[in-house]
Amino acid sequence: METSQILAAMLAALPWTIALTFGSFIGGAIIGIPICAMRISKHKILRNIAIALILTLRSIPPIVWLFFIFFAFSQYVIQLSPFVAAIIGLALITSANMAEIYRGALSAVPKGQYEATKVLGLSTWQKYVHVIVPQVVRISVPAASTYCIGLLKDTAIASTIGVSELAQVANHISQETFRGLSVYAIAGLLYFAVSVVMALLSRQLDIHLRAKVER
Amino acid sequence: MEIIDRWIEWFPQLMDGYWLSLQVTAVSLLIGIPPGLLFALWVGSKKRVNRALALIFIEVGRGGPVLILLQFFYFGLPTTGLTLTSFTASILALAWSTGSYTSEIIRGGLGAVPQGQREAARTLGLSSWDALRIIILPQGLRIALPPLLGFSLVILQTTSLCFTIALPELVGVANDIGSATFEYMSVLLLTGIMYAAVCIPATIFVGRYEKHLSRYESA
């Protein structure tokens, strides 16, 4: 196989990798919200459930979760495509991490903000939607984007349950062509390139959000 | 409880695999953290060579997925004539990854040491080496310890990827049992519990230790 063919095949797999990354990230970012809400709730039971959930999700290797969801669903619920199973698994793990990121960001919101909303007579809903959440979002951006870039690399795990993303294709080609050295090097470079682009984009986002807030 | 009987049946095999996972973790950390410290120092070095080497090491080690690094060492290198056992390849890949990530952690720890400490060391006339060795490193490493411990747990979980390069660690054994008996659910459940049994208490311990450390910060 020519190097250009190898590169073409890997670039063709790249959209899957990116889809996995963003699908899991968005899913996890959304699911993370109620988990975080439970984590900081005044009700001890809810809090403990959230703590246990977060701890469990983060204490078991992602690959075990992926296998579990893929095989467990297939046996007991419905046959899932590897792609969907991978997104569900990665989204769940992401949700645990995002819940912690949100929690950190919440504690970084100055107490004075809460007091101001109280004094202005805003309802709880208004307080969160108009004042607190926008600030949490802004503060979370650096940690969340760092996590997302990590997630990009974690999607390689999906290759083990058969998703045709970049790592899987690289493995395939290396076995077919015996050019493992260059194949894996190219794959590594592609991941690196995408993560650099993501890092640049997130910096732009961060600057844009800060410009609104800082003088 | 049929499932418990199955678990008891599988446990010895799984434990062998787990033991291997723990060994790979320990060796990777031992080999990986010293370069992590070295490159943490070299990143800020005045010598261009040191800086360049540090950046290359760090970016290769964490620029791509660990899976790619693992497969590179096990499937990629043989094309040049150099064949490694799955154990060796696992350790090389994980140690490199460890070195890269821990160099960032250590750099953060060193940077968190107040600048006044460096100034005091300077005005007292301590050499750069003495200042680093006696003043900065002890304080910086102490700060970096909780994240380093946390990272060790991540490496333990990462060993689960090594089954793709034929290492018979825990997940690899679980997969074998699963494909032989088709009782994937049960064996994976036990596997998950085994990981959680180490990682959950360890995470709680590191969390408590971190709080204990920051309680000492007075001045």
Added chain:
Amino acid sequence: MCAGLAARRLDSVNKIENKMTKVAQIKDVGRRENVSPILTVEGLGKSFGSVRVLNNVDFSMASGEVVAIIGPSGSGKSTFLRCINQLEPPTEGTICIGGQTIDASKGATKQQLAFLNRKLGMVFQSFNLFPHLTVLENVSLAQRRVLKRSAKEADERSMQLLTRVGLASKANMYPSRCSGGQQQRIAISRALALDPEVMLFDEPTSALDPEVGLEVLAVMRELANEGMTMIVVTHEMRFAENVSDRVVVMADGGIIEQGRSADVMRNPQHPRVQQFLTAVRDR
């Protein structure tokens, strides 16, 4: 070369009686040619990027003198002090000390830096004691590593100094167990342990409660009475008036007035200084 520069600088220096030694020959007003100053600064300038913090500062002092530097925040007092021992390398100017000249354009050599650190001791506003070493270890460390004294020698000297400031009992404790005033006295001992010729103090009491600050000022007064050459950047006006020989007032990166402490503090000439002192006194 240094002596020549210095002679022009020391026009209005006066010495209080109890500091004898070489300085006894200094006259009230007018030129002096026979005593060479211990430190001379000429044309010192410092910029941080585009911000000019020090502008063309000239300064000199004789051995045994105690100089207090006062002035509003942002005047460049601390920066000036930190330029003297090269904690901040100056952008322009020359510093002359003990026969060594350091030109800002060339920077200080490694040997010159080592020389400086031995001649000059520094006490910081935030003490900067080493938290992971005991008090005794804090004071002995540099003696052993820099002066190459034996452990026994160093510890003996450390205990001597700690006893003098009344903190011998704290020797084996960690700094975090000591109060702010105690920590600063330990920091002073740590600097003195290296037998410096000049002691630099960067707002030594600013981080302390007023009452606690008194303990530290007492130690500094004692040091002054024993003839130590000192430069003290401070907001403590009483100290400036009563303990120092000369007061230098800085504002906007330059020296706007200097002279005998009693003269400057009670009878300032410059309007800015009058303003500053009134504001400080009226609090």
